[in-house]
Amino acid sequence: MHGPASPGWLLVALCAATGAYCLLRMRSTVEEQRRAAGGEALMGFGMAAMAVPAAVFSPPAWAWPAYAVVFGAAALRALWAARTGPHHLHHLVGASAMVYMAVVMAASPGASHPHAHGGAGIPPVTGALLLYFAGYVLVAGARLVPAVGAATGALAGGGTAPAWGDRPELARACRLSMGMAMVAMLLTL
Template identity: 60%
Template sequence: MHGPAGPGWLLVALCAASGAYCLLRVRSCVGAARAAARGEAVMGLGMAAMAVPAAVVPPPAWAWLLYAAVFGAAGLHALWAARGGALRTPGRTPGRATGSAAGAPVGAAHHLHHLVGSLAMVYMAVAMAPGADGAHTGHAGPGGVPLLTGALLVYFTVFVLRAGARLVPVAGPAGGAAVAWGARPELALACRLSMGVAMVAMLLTV
């Protein structure tokens, strides 16, 4: 992304850590919850790749097209999953946590949020591509901020505030049984919160 190198590397670390944890969640979920964790892993790792400071590691010209294609495919997958409405969480498999135990919502609202995030990444990839006139190719609103950028900033700011309000300590299981790292709902929510914050920061550089 176009911006200072220091904050850029912090964004890379934040998104990469979130994406890596989502990969860990894939092993602790089944069915639709596993698919949701995969989608979040792609989002986190893709955001980490896009957040690499361009001034330090200049991306090839085709990289922006690749980002747009990957996130566009992720958006289509999220749209297809959302068409079915709220998905049922599959039954528990021995040795694995269900979607609810892993803190991974798999309803239509989750897929629509993933769709918005994917489209935001496509928008930023197109805006950052060589030869593009940045975000100013769109219609500017008050203060010169493009309307689409402003709308996405409002959406993700509200998401971050709501996710932060929900991030409260979750009681452990009865009897003091250990909970797998991939099945901790507060960590899953923290990852979504982190990616929301990263999305806001990346939109500010467009």
């Protein structure tokens, strides 16, 4: 992505840390959480790789089409999983956003021009994705607050703590951080 190096490296670190935690969450005993964590780990590491500042590393020409293929496959998997429940639709939108960003970067001249869309203003797809992810961040942040209170309340009532990979507030915090990273990446597109 394009932008200053320091915020770019912070974005890389955030996405890589989120991807690493999601890999650890794949050790959960709950199958649905393992599947979700796998997709989120792919998103986290993919976003980290895509966010490396262009001044430091310009990926080869084949990298952007490769990103599009990988995240296109992830979008198809999320579409297939969406038939079991609507919570997979967010993964579909996220993977589709990654495909969109990869296609835009592949089409940009030299992949180092800061405004690949060529026109004035924000392209409609970028704007729609920005609105979606900004709304997602707000909703995910609001959902995170009660989850922390509920988890501490369960422990105070004598219940046992869930395994660290099964804690819903940590999974929500991961999703929130990836949503914020997606907003930042879309803003620099």
